[in-house]
Amino acid sequence: MRLEFDDGTLLLENAPEAVLYAEWDDRVDAYRAQAYRYRALLEWAGQWAESDG
Structure with a gap:
């Protein structure tokens, strides 16, 4: 999973389904x-x- 700052928001790339506090x-x-x-x-x-590993 990659976390990137984008103009006041965070982008979570390659994240699992159902990310806490995030919307697709x-x-x-x-x-x-x-x-x-x-x-x-x-x-x-x-x-x-x-828990994944």
Whole structure:
């Protein structure tokens, strides 16, 4: 999964389905979340990565 800052929002590319705090954006084919959710998304990504491997 790749997390990228984009003009006040975060783009989550190659993310699993059902990302916490994010909505699918058809314009870029990725999940998008408000930038203030950065810390919560990092924590969620860490838990997701641990359960995946």
